[in-house]
Amino acid sequence: MAPHLVLIGGGHTHALVLRALIGRPATGLRLTLIDPEPRAAYSGMLPGFVAGHYRLDQLQIDLARLARAAGARLILGRADGLDTGNRRVHVAGQTPVPYDIASLDIGISSDLPGLPGFAAHAVPAKPLGPFAARWQGFAADAAAGLVAPRVTVIGAGVAGVELALAAQYRLAGTGRVPQITLLDATPEILRDVRPPARAAMTDRLARQGIVLRTGVRVARIEAAGVVLDSGEQIPAALVIGAAGTRPQGWLAGTGLHLTDGFVTVDETLRAVSDPGVFAAGDCAHLSHAPRPKAGVFAVREAPVLRENLIAALTGRPLTAYRPQKEYLKLISMGEKRAAADRWPVRIEGRWVWRWKDRIDRRFMAQFHDRPGA
CATH class of the missing domain: 3.50.50.60 (FAD/NAD(P)-binding domain)
Structure with a gap:
């Protein structure tokens, strides 16, 4: 059976990975995207939307359309667990999804669960x-x-x-x-x-x-x-x-090595504790070059992540991601x-x-x- 790549979360990095696969799918690859919503909002335009400068559709990435064009299956559901031993993604209310390689791009939360009310x-x-x-x-x-x-x-x-x-x-x-x-x-x-x-x-x-x-x-x-x-x-x-950033709570139960709750990855964006898992965007901690949570890094990670996901499935060497020190x-x-x-x-x-x-x-x-x- 063809190897199965599962993208968990429709963040900016995964959206760009899917876009890069349109018309250029990896031979023999089965591809699945898991996200709770068929559309994802682009963070850079959110203040403009709040101010009334943009319509809601202008800052939405149509994940369903993107997945279809890239030849990926879209599962609408919220991932809430990762069984790394058996290589399965748990999705709330649905059958676990098996994977050969999984990639996490689930973003962060700014809720305050400890604040009453x-x-x-x-x-x-x-x-x-x-x-x-x-x-x-x-x-x-x-x-x-x-x-x-x-x-x-x-x-x-x-x-x-x-x-x-x-x-x-x-x-x-x-x-x-x-x-x-x-x-x-x-x-x-x-x-x-x-x-x-x-x-x-x-x-x-x-x-x-x-x-x-x-x-x-x-x-x-x-x-x-x-x-x-x-x-x-x-x-x-x-x-x-809007106070600070908080990792998704369910990551704590995955057994992955975490840094302040975020998935610790090496220079190839692979989890330091599991070769079958990658992570990018705000949910990842770059152990080789820690950086603040900013969309510019999610965007720049996309081409490296795409190549490394395919490389991991095909046994090729992985490429290092080198984030810039200064950004605008x-x-x-x-x-x-x-x-x-x-x-x-x-x-x-x-x-x-x-x-x-x-x-x-x-x-x-x-x-x-x-x-x-």
């Missing part, structure tokens, strides 16, 4: 698909006057700041004055951003009237909003969790403005947004415009 009354910014759907419904209700345009974002990293500014811009268009609050437990926001870009984003938050609260801790989430450990209540019709961040400012973070100077403006927009649209065009995809 979060699951019932808040929405994590990741996974992106469920968040995008929740925001679309909330924005429509706010525009119709059914809910107050009050949003609280927990976490003032890049994602939280972008979402706060995007929500402010979108809700201001309803004709009502939005009330956006951004909370962080530490004294300093945007800790992974250089000072010039941090200053640009901090100034934008102030000019847009977003209430920034640092050094505060959330005690619980209630239906009416957020309660701080001081007892202060912050009213909110929508609470968004283009950070959205709500309206069609953005700031660039890479150089020791302050760079921002509408032209930076147009730069970012071109990059994002070019990335998505690979999936929307490719014949047969």
Whole structure:
């Protein structure tokens, strides 16, 4: 029987692997993709979607169409276990899926399971698909006057700041004055951003009237909003969790070597503890060259992962992935403005947004415009 490659998760890396296989399938390979949804959201365009600059379909990768074009079977379900001894993927409510080589690209979560009331009354910014759907419904209700345009974002990293500014811009268009609050437990926001870009984003938050609260801790989430450990209540019709990154919990039961809950891989993107498993994107920890969780690495990993998956199935030597040390961040400012973070100077403006927009649209065009995809 032909060897079976199973891609677990429809993240950016796996989407690019599938795209590369269109018209060039590996001879004799059986290919399966497992994902809970038939579409996956592209993270780079999410703030623009929240702000109203993009439609939902513009940031969605059609995994069903992509899998079909690549000759892959698509299983719609959530993987929740990996039996590495018997080489089977467990999928909630379905028959286990056997594999010869498995690859993980399941992303991360920004939910806060230890925070009382979060699951019932808040929405994590990741996974992106469920968040995008929740925001679309909330924005429509706010525009119709059914809910107050009050949003609280927990976490003032890049994602939280972008979402706060995007929500402010979108809700201001309803004709009502939005009330956006951004909370962080530490004294300093945007800790992974250089000072010039941090200053640009901090100034934008102030000019847009977003209430920034640092050094505060959330005690619980209630239906009416957020309660701080001081007892202060912050009213909110929508609470968004964007504080940090959390690995998918079920990885802990796989027996794979993990680093802070993420799958530890070597320079070939193969799990250090199991030659039959690879991992890429945010769910992987690069043991040879640790890097922050950023989409640029997921994209650059794709060609190396594709070649190594085929090589592992055919007994060929594997190739090393060498991530760049420096990378460009283009950070959205709500309206069609953005700031660039890479150089020791302050760079921002509408032209930076147009730069970012071109990059994002070019990335998505690979999936929307490719014949047969």
